[in-house]
Amino acid sequence: MRRYLFIGLIYCIAVGAVRAQERCPIIPQPAHAERHTGYFSLDKHTPIVVEDPVAAPAAHFLQREMLRLMTTPLAVHADEGSLPAIRIGIDPSVKGEEAYTLQVTAEGIRVAASTLAGLRYGIVSMLQLAQGEATPTAVLKIPAWELADNPRYAWRGLMLDESRHFFGKAKVKSILDWMAYYKLNRFHWHLTDEPAWRLEIKQYPLLTLIGGIGSFTDGTAPAAYYTQEDIQEIVAYAAERNIVVIPEIDMPGHATAANRAYPEYSGGGTEAHPHFTFNPGKEATYAYLTDILRETNSLFPSQLLHLGGDEVSFGSAAWQSDTAIQDLMAREGLKTNQDVERYFMKRMADSVYRLNAKLLAWDEMADAGLPTDNTIIFWWRQDKPAQLKTAWANGYQTIICPRLPLYFDFVQDSTHRFGRRWDGTFNPLEAVYTYEVDGLTSTAAERDLILGVQANVWSEPIPNGQRLDFLLFPRIAALAEIAWTPDEKKAFEPFSLLLKEHLALYRQHGIYYYDPFQPNANPEPVVYRIDRDLSVERR
Numbered sequence: 136m137r138r139y140l141f142i143g144l145i146y147c148i149a150v151g152a153v154r155a156q157e158r159c160p161i162i163p164q165p166a167h168a169e170r171h172t173g174y175f176s177l178d179k180h181t182p183i184v185v186e187d188p189v190a191a192p193a194a195h196f197l198q199r200e201m202l203r204l205m206t207t208p209l210a211v212h213a214d215e216g217s218l219p220a221i222r223i224g225i226d227p228s229v230k231g232e233e234a235y236t237l238q239v240t241a242e243g244i245r246v247a248a249s250t251l252a253g254l255r256y257g258i259v260s261m262l263q264l265a266q267g268e269a270t271p272t273a274v275l276k277i278p279a280w281e282l283a284d285n286p287r288y289a290w291r292g293l294m295l296d297e298s299r300h301f302f303g304k305a306k307v308k309s310i311l312d313w314m315a316y317y318k319l320n321r322f323h324w325h326l327t328d329e330p331a332w333r334l335e336i337k338q339y340p341l342l343t344l345i346g347g348i349g350s351f352t353d354g355t356a357p358a359a360y361y362t363q364e365d366i367q368e369i370v371a372y373a374a375e376r377n378i379v380v381i382p383e384i385d386m387p388g389h390a391t392a393a394n395r396a397y398p399e400y401s402g403g404g405t406e407a408h409p410h411f412t413f414n415p416g417k418e419a420t421y422a423y424l425t426d427i428l429r430e431t432n433s434l435f436p437s438q439l440l441h442l443g444g445d446e447v448s449f450g451s452a453a454w455q456s457d458t459a460i461q462d463l464m465a466r467e468g469l470k471t472n473q474d475v476e477r478y479f480m481k482r483m484a485d486s487v488y489r490l491n492a493k494l495l496a497w498d499e500m501a502d503a504g505l506p507t508d509n510t511i512i513f514w515w516r517q518d519k520p521a522q523l524k525t526a527w528a529n530g531y532q533t534i535i536c537p538r539l540p541l542y543f544d545f546v547q548d549s550t551h552r553f554g555r556r557w558d559g560t561f562n563p564l565e566a567v568y569t570y571e572v573d574g575l576t577s578t579a580a581e582r583d584l585i586l587g588v589q590a591n592v593w594s595e596p597i598p599n600g601q602r603l604d605f606l607l608f609p610r611i612a613a614l615a616e617i618a619w620t621p622d623e624k625k626a627f628e629p630f631s632l633l634l635k636e637h638l639a640l641y642r643q644h645g646i647y648y649y650d651p652f653q654p655n656a657n658p659e660p661v662v663y664r665i666d667r668d669l670s671v672e673r674r
């Protein structure tokens with residue numbers, strides 16, 4: 136008898152240990168998660184109890200999301216003591232701006248955080264645990280888990296280029312929904328570039344009326360852009376999901392669409408990139424761009440203005456023959472076009488700082504002498520690791536977003552035809568998932584300067600929402616784990632298994648995802664009317 140008791144005890148300990156190590160069925164994988172036995176059963180009588188008025192918006196978010204999962208809505212009630220409930224409370228002992236704890240037991244659920252953002256993430260995790268049951272039911276069983284979670288990086292970003300192709304409000308909102316689902320929190324919106332300008336600026340209406348015409352694949356496409364009301368709607372929608380929106384007004388290069396509207400500020404370009412630059416030699420250019428930034432800054436409460444600063448050399452050859460620029464060079468002792476670029480950016484940086492905003496820029500600006508405290512550098516040129524080191528040596532906070540593996544306009548399968556490659560290399564799901572950010576650093580000081588990671592979606596090969604889905608899903612899920620999950624909790628195999636359930640969810644929501652397990656399930660959507668080789672379009 137004793138022997139059986141002993142064997143039984145060993146069995147229980149072993150099962151307990153396996154349970155404790157079970158991978159939590161959530162993407163991104165939480166920092167700490169422990170499975171307990173049993174479930175919490177939720178039905179229409181289960182109240183949501185708000186323990187602190189600050190938590191009320193989180194309770195509302197939960198109510199709204201529950202409409203998708205249950206046949207009857209849940210009500211917010213006053214606390215009635217011991218009744219089974221979903222309790223949502225502010226708890227200052229949960230440390231971290233976005234941290235949360237979640238306890239699901241047979242008796243009830245409690246989500247706690249010191250901030251509203253943390254509460255929302257706790258609720259998102261709870262919703263993902265409930266997901267196994269899917270399609271609306273009267274009773275929802277949520278497996279018992281105990282989570283204590285906190286993101287690895289404060290900046291978990293996604294950049295969308297809408298200059299080359301315009302996707303519109305509904306698609307952007309859907310992307311914001313999925314970002315929130317994966318706990319991504321920064322939406323970098325690339326709104327201006329060569330093909331078109333997409334942001335209404337009331338002081339300069341031609342920017343959108345003329346600059347908004349065209350796209351990468353159709354130079355005559357009718358003007359498409361976001362009105363200021365649209366922008367406010369999107370920014371508010373994002374804020375409800377704990378997502379900060381950052382506009383990018385690219386300068387002094389990639390200015391072609393703006394120059395179509397207001398050619399008096401053009402600094403010229405090249406045959407391949409006509410009117411590519413703003414004119415740094417004219418005082419009026421600074422006033423014009425400062426007006427634009429002031430209006431932009433009023434629309435985006437993030438107080439973050441991305442000014443691009445990339446690839447200026449693509450179109451700055453004409454600066455050598457522009458009299459205003461030559462005068463500037465003589466007056467300021469500037470010897471090269473790059474000196475002019477840096478002079479320009481410092482002037483614009485002054486405007487940004489006067490708006491009490493931070494300046495964000497691509498890694499070309501890592502050695503432009505911009506103030507350290509108010510500037511964030513985006514490292515995108517994976518073939519130039521020295522530029523990242525320079526950014527760190529100069530003390531800049533950085534966002535890690537290298538083309539390999541974080542440009543999602545790169546193809547993700549060897550058979551795919553429409554999208555970029557880098558000397559033949561592309562960005563499959565596993566390369567995204569296994570990307571080791573810490574491998575870039577050699578000191579703790581460098582690691583401390585990494586604010587976060589971001590994937591960038593340039594839209595040359597993406598003329599429609601279907602192709603956007605195909606390039607974004609499921610890589611967005613892998614991005615989430617690089618950005619949120621500690622390295623020791625990441626594992627590609629179990630992630631892939633869980634991802635299969637997420638593919639089913641994408642299908643339910645009408646997302647045209649790429650299926651890495653059955654590559655032919657959703658064939659690659661063809662891009663018509665591309666007459667250029669995308670692999671060399673932009674380096």
Ligand code: ACM
Pocket residue numbers: 445446497515673674
């Ligand atoms: C970039 O891809 N030009 C930042």
